[in-house]
Amino acid sequence: xxxxxxxxxxxxxQDVARAAGVSRAxxxxxxxxxxxxSPAMRAKVNAAIEELNYRPSVAARSLRGASYTLGxxxxxxxxxxxxxIVDGAMQALAGTRYQLVIAPADGRQGYGxxxxxxxxxxxxxxxxxxxxxxxxxxxxxxxxxxxxxxxxDRSAHYDTVVGDxxxxxxxxxxxxxxxxxxxxxxxxxxxxxxxxQAGNPHALRLRAFQDAMEAAGRGHRAQILxxxxxxxxxxxTVTALLGERPWPTALFASHDQLALxxxxxxxxxxxxRSVSLVGxxxxxxxxxxxxxxxxxxxxxxxxxxxxxxxxxxxxxxxxEPQHHVVTPALVVRxxxxxxxxxx
Amino acid sequence: xxxxxxxxxxxxxQDVARAAGVSRAxxxxxxxxxxxxSPAMRAKVNAAIEELNYRPSVAARSLRGASYTLGxxxxxxxxxxxxxIVDGAMQALAGTRYQLVIAPADGRQGYGxxxxxxxxxxxxxxxxxxxxxxxxxxxxxxxxxxxxxxxxDRSAHYDTVVGDxxxxxxxxxxxxxxxxxxxxxxxxxxxxxxxxQAGNPHALRLRAFQDAMEAAGRGHRAQILxxxxxxxxxxxTVTALLGERPWPTALFASHDQLALxxxxxxxxxxxxRSVSLVGxxxxxxxxxxxxxxxxxxxxxxxxxxxxxxxxxxxxxxxxEPQHHVVTPALVVRxxxxxxxxxx
DNA sequence: CTGAAAGCGCTAACAG
DNA sequence: CTGTTAGCGCTTTCAG
Numbered sequence: 001x002x003x004x005x006x007x008x009x010x011x012x013x014q015d016v017a018r019a020a021g022v023s024r025a026x027x028x029x030x031x032x033x034x035x036x037x038s039p040a041m042r043a044k045v046n047a048a049i050e051e052l053n054y055r056p057s058v059a060a061r062s063l064r065g066a067s068y069t070l071g072x073x074x075x076x077x078x079x080x081x082x083x084x085i086v087d088g089a090m091q092a093l094a095g096t097r098y099q100l101v102i103a104p105a106d107g108r109q110g111y112g113x114x115x116x117x118x119x120x121x122x123x124x125x126x127x128x129x130x131x132x133x134x135x136x137x138x139x140x141x142x143x144x145x146x147x148x149x150x151x152x153d154r155s156a157h158y159d160t161v162v163g164d165x166x167x168x169x170x171x172x173x174x175x176x177x178x179x180x181x182x183x184x185x186x187x188x189x190x191x192x193x194x195x196x197q198a199g200n201p202h203a204l205r206l207r208a209f210q211d212a213m214e215a216a217g218r219g220h221r222a223q224i225l226x227x228x229x230x231x232x233x234x235x236x237t238v239t240a241l242l243g244e245r246p247w248p249t250a251l252f253a254s255h256d257q258l259a260l261x262x263x264x265x266x267x268x269x270x271x272x273r274s275v276s277l278v279g280x281x282x283x284x285x286x287x288x289x290x291x292x293x294x295x296x297x298x299x300x301x302x303x304x305x306x307x308x309x310x311x312x313x314x315x316x317x318x319x320e321p322q323h324h325v326v327t328p329a330l331v332v333r334x335x336x337x338x339x340x341x342x343x
Numbered sequence: 344x345x346x347x348x349x350x351x352x353x354x355x356x357q358d359v360a361r362a363a364g365v366s367r368a369x370x371x372x373x374x375x376x377x378x379x380x381s382p383a384m385r386a387k388v389n390a391a392i393e394e395l396n397y398r399p400s401v402a403a404r405s406l407r408g409a410s411y412t413l414g415x416x417x418x419x420x421x422x423x424x425x426x427x428i429v430d431g432a433m434q435a436l437a438g439t440r441y442q443l444v445i446a447p448a449d450g451r452q453g454y455g456x457x458x459x460x461x462x463x464x465x466x467x468x469x470x471x472x473x474x475x476x477x478x479x480x481x482x483x484x485x486x487x488x489x490x491x492x493x494x495x496d497r498s499a500h501y502d503t504v505v506g507d508x509x510x511x512x513x514x515x516x517x518x519x520x521x522x523x524x525x526x527x528x529x530x531x532x533x534x535x536x537x538x539x540q541a542g543n544p545h546a547l548r549l550r551a552f553q554d555a556m557e558a559a560g561r562g563h564r565a566q567i568l569x570x571x572x573x574x575x576x577x578x579x580t581v582t583a584l585l586g587e588r589p590w591p592t593a594l595f596a597s598h599d600q601l602a603l604x605x606x607x608x609x610x611x612x613x614x615x616r617s618v619s620l621v622g623x624x625x626x627x628x629x630x631x632x633x634x635x636x637x638x639x640x641x642x643x644x645x646x647x648x649x650x651x652x653x654x655x656x657x658x659x660x661x662x663e664p665q666h667h668v669v670t671p672a673l674v675v676r677x678x679x680x681x682x683x684x685x686x
Numbered sequence: 687c688t689g690a691a692a693g694c695g696c697t698a699a700c701a702g
Numbered sequence: 703c704t705g706t707t708a709g710c711g712c713t714t715t716c717a718g
Contacts, residue, residue: 688718689718691716692713699708699709700707700708701707702705702706
């Protein structure tokens with residue numbers, strides 16, 4: 001009745017040992033490439049493995065040694081920036097025995113997904129959700145190697161990989177101010193949340209923006225707008241913004257998804273040529289000629305690659321925390337330019 | 344020296360049993376909600392669990408029972424259609440004890456990722472890569488529940504969830520032919536591969552397109568173009584196509600990513616208004632006003648949700664294979680319209 | 687309702 | 703170089 005009756009049990013190390021006429025330990029050594037195996041024995045064992053179609057059980061192995069699995073916790077796959085990160089991570093893992101598994105977070109927090117990975121005995125975890133509690137993560141990092149991606153906290157037990165959000169934002173503000181923009185709106189997911197989370201990249205961008213505008217001095221107007229997290233909500237927010245005059249001459253979105261929402265609103269109001277738009281992440285869409293979005297390239301692939309490399313180092317024995325900073329670069333495209341003359 | 348020295352060992356079921364003053368079996372029952380536990384014992388055990396911050400090891404559990412993990416093998420995360428599928432799958436899993444893990448395929452094939460999932464004792468696997476060998480999959484399905492997503496084969500041991508690619512294509516051709524288009528180019532990843540893979544959705548779309556064009560009769564020109572798999576390669580192919588006259592009046596891409604590449608080429612040649620473009624998948628970008636791509640909605644979320652539901656049924660004991668077909672719907676947007684008059 | 691005992695498949699020490 | 707032994711943490715009979 002149960003499914004077990006309908007499913008073939010797969011071969012175990014015991015079966016292989018029997019078939020090859022050797023001990024289980026010998027088989028174990030062969031499959032791990034451990035030292036101390038004669039060529040003859042290796043050949044016999046490999047033949048038996050082939051014959052029986054044997055595959056080692058990672059679960060059983062995890063009970064003793066390593067699972068050779070690295071976990072990547074991600075907030076939501078809709079975010080294109082993640083694609084870059086995953087690509088980089090895969091690249092860093094190519095040629096190693098390690099396998100990458102991705103656990104998408106259920107809610108915004110990501111605790112569930114991270115715990116799920118830890119419960120599954122992964123050898124290391126890359127965390128992306130920027131809102132997990134630092135103390136909680138610190139505790140987790142006492143049990144399993146952890147690399148936090150994107151958030152700027154210094155920790156005793158886990159590593160971090162971040163983009164230089166202040167430098168990235170400064171490139172944007174320098175660029176826009178240099179073009180002559182005086183009234184600039186910054187779109188961020190949630191201004192209140194950002195005000196309370198110092199290590200959050202969006203919080204840093206928000207503050208760096210404010211600082212730059214203040215430094216720019218008299219006559220410049222900085223405005224902050226909380227848009228929510230989705231493209232649709234950003235679109236609605238910008239639509240509302242365009243409902244009243246005067247319009248700002250430039251919009252700076254905290255990430256490309258918000259920028260896309262803003263662009264939709266601009267297109268609808270036929271304002272795309274009069275209002276400059278800058279995003280953050282330089283996701284693949286930004287480069288599309290129909291979008292042509294000026295954006296800050298965070299080099300996500302490098303981040304993912306570094307994160308995995310650090311995890312591997314930690315698994316290898318390193319215990320001192322490391323903090324890697326990636327320098328972003330502004331990529332100028334058609335969505336931005338000088339403010340209209342009459343403004 | 345080793346990492347073990349620096350890492351806290353987490354609490355085991357033994358520790359909890361000791362702390363609560365009960366047997367390990369009792370603790371096991373409590374954490375599994377198994378029958379036959381007194382309220383008093385449950386309370387004691389739960390207190391100890393809380394106290395010790397105990398989390399059951401999935402690896403150890405997998406050795407005997409279920410891992411409560413479902414694996415999703417995906418070809419590449421860059422494909423936006425996957426996002427819909429994953430969302431649907433997550434939705435179907437909400438409220439259950441199961442956790443979803445995603446294994447991105449290394450190459451185009453996906454064998455590695457699928458095997459990695461199987462090795463990790465997942466309780467079921469959803470396979471998306473359309474090019475894995477049917478016989479190979481059949482064998483795998485003898486060991487673990489499998490649902491194949493997108494490919495139209497009937498199998499004895501695994502379930503399938505597919506969109507009705509013939510119906511979807513027919514909607515596109517009916518629409519374009521009805522508009523008066525006579526010279527239509529179909530963009531597909533690789534015409535040769537598709538010719539040899541009967542169950543591949545792109546192969547079905549290709550054939551359905553040819554059939555429809557033939558049925559439309561004399562004077563109509565169907566043209567097939569292999570573009571490669573990426574947006575960039577599709578863009579290059581269409582750029583080359585536009586290098587020579589006469590231009591087709593409509594382009595039908597086998598998926599939205601190719602359509603985006605085509606759109607880029609059209610925009611560059613200022614041909615977006617004179618050449619109609621239709622995609623397939625109705626990914627979120629298609630709806631963006633700056634893109635406004637006519638596309639076939641495959642209802643990916645429903646597919647993901649159904650795939651997981653079927654897996655759960657199989658885990659529950661079902662053994663007869665099922666075949667679920669989702670009916671797609673054409674969504675008309677600005678990228679398509681009647682052919683220009685002079686054509 | 688509770689506990690004791692026997693493994694699940696594998697690896698790590700060690701003895702030969 | 704090879705085999706034996708003792709678990710890893712958990713679930714699952716099966717007696718009490």
